[in-house]
Amino acid sequence: MIDTIEAWFRLSAERIHEQARALTVLDQAIGDGDHGINMDRGFTAIVASFAAGRPAGESERGIAGAMVRLAGRTLISTVGGAAGPLYGTALMRAGGIIASSEPATPAAEVVVSALEAAIGGVQGLGKATTGEKTMLDALRPAVTAGRTELEAGGNPKAVLEAMAEAAEAGAEATIPMLATKGRASYLGERSIGHQDPGATSAALLVRAMADVVADD
């Protein structure tokens, strides 16, 4: 699991760097034009932190969870804006779930639970719910799809693929939404017709996980 996590962060960082301009352009339309810049800075910092070696831990899951928690702390310390605390807290909560998971629990199941916890962190802090045109509109469908696929007995690749597709669809579904949270809400009706940058980056992250798992 450690290697998967590291590969996920590396692939995410790469894609966020590639998509930074696109994310910023989305944020220019309904925000303040910094989302890509902010995320790029944060994920670059996460990857840079890997050079310091892996965190100490007793078990594979413990170390993997600690890595994710540390990555969350790195986001909080480097991203700023709304996305920093939200994604940072999300990763810290997810890391906690991973670290405390039983070795016997299947990895895909842990991923879904971790994302559930992550969403709890985002909601606890940001007080948003789905339909408000935020990252939650990508994350919540992902977790629902993952849980469904898990219950249907899907293999890890299928679970992750279902999550990624749901996240991407969710991000796209933010286009017609009226924003009622975050900066985009200041625009009122004018927020309609644009895809939410945070939902877009969220879908990118879930897609990166699916691709890493698919490559395994």
Add this chain to the structure above:
Amino acid sequence: MIDTIEAWFRLSAERIHEQARALTVLDQAIGDGDHGINMDRGFTAIVASFAAGRPAGESERGIAGAMVRLAGRTLISTVGGAAGPLYGTALMRAGGIIASSEPATPAAEVVVSALEAAIGGVQGLGKATTGEKTMLDALRPAVTAGRTELEAGGNPKAVLEAMAEAAEAGAEATIPMLATKGRASYLGERSIGHQDPGATSAALLVRAMADVVADD
């Protein structure tokens, strides 16, 4: 003479108003983009002052001279910038010559002498000489051409036409000049290749006089 002077101011005001944009554009290239605006304001004020009636005076020449002096004072009080004091002083000097001219002196001769005095006023204040890319480069050739035509026995129309043509040629001849006075001098070599706005307005004024006389 009074009517000719009034007609001259009216025609000048009209043409300056028409050419205001062009004069300003010339001033944008090598100055600060206000010459047309300034001249328009001043000549509009001169014409407006006519509504108050003609100045008192004993003789035709006395009244004509007083009108020109008053117009000079009006320019000084309304134009500002370099052109206001220079043109204003020029008219005040010219008005003095007109007022004190002998009734027997031919009008064309008075016009040439008045312009000579005007140039003296401009030079006394502005300390420029010809070749420095200023209004003097239109005015000085005009007075020289007028004096020559007078001495050759030319009629008033011929004298004024010669003056107007010389002024226009003089204004055009400022294009290759390096400015060494006024704002354009700050540009150094970059002043070369542009026609001086003040020389252009000066030529316009002399041309207006020639056209008024030609229409007589």
Add this chain to the structure above:
Amino acid sequence: MTTTTTTMKKLINGVDDLVPESLAGLGAAHPDLVRIDAANKVVLRAGGPRAGKVALVSGGGSGHEPLHGGFVGRGMLDAACAGNVFTSPVPDQMEAATRAVDGGAGVLHIVKNYTGDVLNFQLAAELVSGEVEVATVVTNDDVAVQDSLYTAGRRGVGGTVLVEKIAGARAEAGGTLAEVTATAVKVNANARSMGMALTSCIVPAAGTPTFELPDDEMEIGIGIHGEPGRRREKLAPVDEIARMLVDPIVADLQLERGERVLAFVNGMGGTPLIELYVAFNAVAGLLAERGIGIARTLVGDYITSLEMAGFSVTLLRLDDELTGFWDAPVHTPALRWAV
């Protein structure tokens, strides 16, 4: 997305040097007033923490200068945390600032109401909880945004400057943390703002204008992050524009004939002062029409959106208490009087 042809013309070295070098310049220009903690991108009041004085910490994204770093000094802020351009600073910065200025009497965090600012300050407060007593005031004076279930709440804009000045005076005068907080809350409750833009601005790291505005249009109800406003309108004479800003403010504050206000006309960064005074003249005329007295004024660029052209109006209902704290000595890089 509109494609754009505008290139970024800025007085900078690298894009990443902008904030650190600007802070360094602030420190070099005002060594008597401020000290720069470069590692944390925090502007600290020179001379260290004041024992027994409540300390005021603010901060936010950069690009709003002089807010907040220009307001550090006697009678105003003790520290300001600078984020990247239009990006809230991170909790580590606020933690460092809070620890650095604490004089034992507690620290007031002054936070503009944006999700990012609120969350990062909240995490910072958690980081020092149990060690430093922290109170938080969230400013939300922008009437362009409804404070409702359908928004992230009204934004903190021009009123923030007034909160920092007046609460700072109360702290300087020996107010307790509860008192200073109460004063800040009172200023915020009695201040309302609204702004407009003639142009967008360019976030340096983005390199293109945040939005494109046709030559004959303007944005009404903007914030301070170069973002579009509540609506787009045809360009209009400033007297009309001023009315579009003043009317909602007066209505929201329920200002009555005979009341007295502080009238603050703020430039967004790219508007020349000659125009700002024309705007002030328009605002003064509108207030006179309504029988509202102008007891204090502030005209200039105090809370900006990079090089955006435009202005905002803030009105603060004054009473003797607030007037007295407004008049109290202040000595910062950007605001100074009576000292």
Add this chain to the structure above:
Amino acid sequence: MTTTTTTMKKLINGVDDLVPESLAGLGAAHPDLVRIDAANKVVLRAGGPRAGKVALVSGGGSGHEPLHGGFVGRGMLDAACAGNVFTSPVPDQMEAATRAVDGGAGVLHIVKNYTGDVLNFQLAAELVSGEVEVATVVTNDDVAVQDSLYTAGRRGVGGTVLVEKIAGARAEAGGTLAEVTATAVKVNANARSMGMALTSCIVPAAGTPTFELPDDEMEIGIGIHGEPGRRREKLAPVDEIARMLVDPIVADLQLERGERVLAFVNGMGGTPLIELYVAFNAVAGLLAERGIGIARTLVGDYITSLEMAGFSVTLLRLDDELTGFWDAPVHTPALRWAV
């Protein structure tokens, strides 16, 4: 001529209302400091002429705000005459101002060295000669222009602000007309400036930018009238730009290692403060390299060219006398300290 597509976006009513309404706004914002003579477009210090005090009168075209009207008040100017945008005021205005402020001790005219300003002030001095004792100081601190037979002489730019402040302090301290004049001359002799532009600006009555500047170029050696400078260069990092401005100043002033200066970094009107502090940081670094001490600083928009983006650097060689007068109390709309 380059044709242009830019429309004028300004916070104004009519073009002709700009100057009168801006003056009215200045008066409305600072009734304690200034009084507006609207008929003559003159900003007068509130409270009428000071008996026995030398009075300072300045003025020039509008578009340079806060210069000059923003510098009227205690310890600086007694009157400022406002011309149309970039057009020197007319003698009648200076005559009115001179008569209005004369307190019997004489009046100093502070005139920026432009043909129009010099001539109009000269005519005004003639209009009051024999009635009011007038001395004139012409400021010419711009090193971009050679003071030679081939130019109208160096322009008066940033140094003018320092002349007005320091000569104003000398007058406030009871200096005679000869003494105040000598101080003004001394400041001008020890001050040098140079400026640059990233953009042009639009004279409202002209309606189009004075010049067009490609997206990757800048003008070096500009004045304060939106005009092109001495030369055009490719855009460069601000550290390099600062060097292009500081080197000629230091050379012309023959500043030596160990000398102390007032370093003034001035915004041209459209440059945000965040960038101005980056520029200041660059200037401070260059002076440190040369062993020149920065004893006093001024950073902000004090002598502008409408909404032009760019900045100028002014250095003033300081001695104890000038430092003392610089530090003396000043209370005007745009500069205020120690009071």
